[in-house]
Amino acid sequence: MNDCASLLPTYASDTSGVASALYELGGMTVIHDASGCNSTYSTFDEPRWYDQESLVVISALTESDAVLGNEQKLIDDCLEQARLLKPKFLSLANSPLAMLMGCDMEAIANQIERELGIPCFAIASNGIHSYVAGASQAFVAIANRFARPCQRSEEKSLNLLGLTPLDIGKNELSELLRWSKSFGFRRNACVAQHCDLSHIERLGAAHVNLVLSSTGLPLAKALAERFGTPYVTGRPYGLFAEQLAEALWQAADSGQSSTKTLARGQKPQSLRVALVGESVTMASMARALAPYGYGQSRIFCPLEGWEAILGEKDLGGVENEDTLADFLKDCDLIVGDPLYRLVAPVSCPFLPLPHAAFSGRAYLSVEHSLIQQGLEDVLVREGIC
Amino acid sequence: MSAINLCPRNPMSSQAFAASQDLLPITQASFPEPFAQSLEFNAPVRGPWNIVHMALQIPEAHLLYICARGCLRGVIMTAAEMGAMARLSWIGLTEEELTCGLLDDRCFEAICHIVEKLSPRPPLILLYLSCVHKFVQMDYPALLARLNERFPGLRFLDCHMMPTMRKSGPTDEERTKSKMYEAIERPAKQEERAITLVGNDWPLCEQSQLFQMLHGAGYTLRELARCRSYADYQKLGTSRLLLTTHADALFAAQNLSTRLEREHIHLPASFSLTEIQSNLTTLSQILGIPLPDLSAQKAAALNELCALQNSLGKRPITIDYTLSMRPLSLARLLIEQNFCVTHVFLDAIAAPEEDDFRWLQQHAKDLLLVYTRAPAWRFAEQRATCLKPQGDEVLALGQKAAFFSGTNHFVNCVAGGGLYDYAAITTLVRLMREALEKPKDRRRVIQYKGLGLPSCLSGQLCHPRLAKTKAAKNAATHASVSTTKGFA
Structure with missing residues (x-):
């Protein structure tokens, strides 16, 4: 089996990804599930729960409804609650059992939309994939339904894509917003934090999209196709921030996406760093660590969305902890969520980067800020440089 | 907000x-x-306990969950926040395994892989299968038979995480409580002056009249929440009488009573003064022990x-x-x-x-x-x-x-x-x-999961590799409820 572990947790699932991506947009997300998905999401995967209200509910699927294929109950319940609570749209997400039942969620969504008169769409989740798969699809779906063609202003503007608390902590989000203002772009939209449906409607007005996590990459591609907006991928960690800003200007001026910002060369004789986690984050970290002598980097990404980011020496889409333990041998530094210490060689220096999609709320209070100068401060504090 | x-x-x-x-x-x-x-x-x-909190009460037992990621995350993170990841493993299912007839073999292989790695090997593994296994009609008995053959001497229990059935038949919590007593072997000898209290998450309050009456009559009260070793757990089967005080433990007690051929009485916890008196009277009659004059306790409660x-x-x-x-x-x-x-x-x-x-x-x-x-x-x-x-x-x-x-x-x-x-x-x-x-x-x-249990959020914890304090090691080794006051 590919995915099994006796020490490490698993990442947040696609249903959590869907709920997280759409959380701030004023809709109602219904997970077609018996129980548990919502509790898991609101306990471990949603730090905004207390400070910002949103509707994420489950259908409370029962054994008899599952066995008999009673989908009418889901439809009736969605109609009843939507009429009561008046969300701006409905999104439906499948759990593992609903997938096995063969629920035609698109047909159900169409029927609800016809009867309710507000947009309703299904996300092809099944509780088997990671949050990256769920959030990516949700971002594309919401943009497909709400983004409208619009005029670009003369002033250069950008969208930040792939924002959810599963990938980006509260402090990092503030730093990102500050950084994005600092080099001359006007911010058009942040998908989807500090964001509402009006921002989604005007996504096409930006000159360039910056993809901050792999959850934003499919949306970037969709916007490139639909509105011709170029995109650049990466996070402005350490000195890499300058290269990223330059790539954004080039893309905005030329209208061409830059797919090579995260490409890494390998410098023999330099220090070796192994990075574990989401691909855009870790590739950005690898680029940012290179000036500190870590010229040989390898990334282990247990999630989806790595194909366009990782290189030959990296490993993507594997969540097996034995494979990971082998991967982490023989390096000078390991970077990843603190829980990865459990399989890391004890003697190897470890730079902990809490990742909510992995360790949930356990390390929310010890989040680092790595944007621009922040990285060097962290490296000094952790005794790495 | x-x-x-x-x-x-x-x-x-x-x-x-x-x-x-x-x-x-x-x-x-x-x-x-x-x-x-x-x-x-x-x-x-998050204070109420879930099936992970409950099952981890069995000392030295290991939990193994097999399910889709969405279902696994909640149980895994429950253990992670308790610093008890060393006592829980998981196997994530893929679409291919669920839909292409590969489930039985792949599950068997993955379980073997996990078990081979466990060191020291636990005496008991609670194997949690889920509603998707049931839906695709996985052959549980055949899986258990293969595992028993492969690992002789190691006890596997087929447990279930089936929230689809929470409104039809026993709930997950009731099933878990029942399974938690299933590995108790039938003892060679039964202890006449011992009673096992079945299915309570919390140890019985020592100030209660029930405890005082049993203690005063020379009875040993056994309960899972007081077990500190697997041997203690096995002793739960030696008592001559099984007692329950909560309705969600009835399923467990009835199954245990049938299997071990033990008498079972249910004295439901209640706030009714009449029912309290009636429960204690019943206990005294069944055990043949004196019923103390309870009027002072009753008056004190009313006062x-x-x-x-x-x-x-x-x-x-x-x-x-x-x-x-x-x-x-x-x-x-x-x-x-x-x-x-x-x-x-x-x-x-x-x-x-x-x-x-x-x-x-x-x-x-x-x-x-x-x-x-x-x-x-x-x-x-x-x-x-x-x-x-x-x-x-x-x-x-x-x-x-x-x-x-x-x-x-x-x-x-x-x-x-x-x-x-x-x-x-x-x-x-x-x-x-x-x-x-x-x-x-x-x-x-109210955000701490599992009231009374270790939690990384409250600064207790953690896994020995993550926090190298003695207290953390103890918490990770044996995550059990405190026998002192658990309410805070």
Whole structure:
């Protein structure tokens, strides 16, 4: 089996990804599930729960409804609650059992939309994939339904894509917003934090999209196709921030996406760093660590969305902890969520980067800020440089 | 709290909301299911134990969950926050395995892989399969037979995480409790002066009359919450009598009673003075031990209640089903003593509560029952509008009551907290006084998962590799409930 572990947790699932991506947009997300998905999401995967209200509910699927294929109950319940609570749209997400039942969620969504008169769409989740798969699809779906063609202003503007608390902590989000203002772009939209449906409607007005996590990459591609907006991928960690800003200007001026910002060369004789986690984050970290002598980097990404980011020496889409333990041998530094210490060689220096999609709320209070100068401060504090 | 646009700008009035049947005067409620089922909201109240907390009470046992990622995450993170990841493993399923007939072989291979790595090898593995296995008709007995052949001497229990069945037949918690006693071997000899209390999360309060009577008559009380080793766990089978005090343990006790051929008695935890007396009388008759004069304890309980009522006056009280499995029995006791109970938060009415429900329908016509899963409760404005009174004016009994009533004055206790008989009443009165005098940080407190257990959020914990303190190692090695006061 590919995915099994006796020490490490698993990442947040696609249903959590869907709920997280759409959380701030004023809709109602219904997970077609018996129980548990919502509790898991609101306990471990949603730090905004207390400070910002949103509707994420489950259908409370029962054994008899599952066995008999009673989908009418889901439809009736969605109609009843939507009429009561008046969300701006409905999104439906499948759990593992609903997938096995063969629920035609698109047909159900169409029927609800016809009867309710507000947009309703299904996300092809099944509780088997990671949050990256769920959030990516949700971002594309919401943009497909709400983004409208619009005029670009003369002033250069950008969208930040792939924002959810599963990938980006509260402090990092503030730093990102500050950084994005600092080099001359006007911010058009942040998908989807500090964001509402009006921002989604005007996504096409930006000159360039910056993809901050792999959850934003499919949306970037969709916007490139639909509105011709170029995109650049990466996070402005350490000195890499300058290269990223330059790539954004080039893309905005030329209208061409830059797919090579995260490409890494390998410098023999330099220090070796192994990075574990989401691909855009870790590739950005690898680029940012290179000036500190870590010229040989390898990334282990247990999630989806790595194909366009990782290189030959990296490993993507594997969540097996034995494979990971082998991967982490023989390096000078390991970077990843603190829980990865459990399989890391004890003697190897470890730079902990809490990742909510992995360790949930356990390390929310010890989040680092790595944007621009922040990285060097962290490296000094952790005794790495 | 910043509300997103969708929050109802004009929250429904209590009357309008009542029309949706999620907030009912008790006189209009039907037994046992007062509320219609629809989409469900999940209140952020994490103190009640789940199946991981319960199963980890078996010392030295290892838990192995096989399911899709979405279902695994909750159980894994429960163990992770307890610093108990060394006692739980998992296997994530893929679409291919679920749909291409590969499930049996792949599960077997993965289980073997995990078990081979466990060092030291545990004496017992609780193997949790899920609703997807059942839906694709996986052959559990065949899997167990293969595992038993491969690992002779290692005990596997086929446990289930099947939330689809929570409304039909035993719940996951009832099934887990039953399975937790299934690995107890039939002992060669039975202990005549020992009793096993089955299915309680919390150790029985030593101040209770039940405990005192057993102790006074020379009986040993065995219960899982007091076990410190697998050998202790096995001794649970040596007692001549099985006892239950909570209805959700009945399934477990009946199965154990049949298998070990032990007598079983059920003395339901209750706040009724009559039922308390009746339970203790039954115990004395069955064991042939003297029934002490309980009039002093009864009078003390009533005096405590009376004194508290005098100081509380008409201050509103709300109660929820997570504090005790007998919320209506508790509401009845308090109303009989002239307390002002305004709301009971529950989703269904358990069978043992029927008499209390009928009594309250007759004598507490203003009492409101609230369905805790209604999606509209997601909105603070809705709660504030429909669930008046709100705020620190209210004394809440239980975490959910505290959340819905928006008060920091609450009794923090789950699943009865090991309280029983007159001691339950006197202790509860003390806890109510403490809650009145000293408010708690509600938002922080109710987020800890598994009240009374280690949690990384409260600075306890952790895995030895993550926090190298002696206390952390102890917590990770044996995550069990404290036998001292677990309510905080």
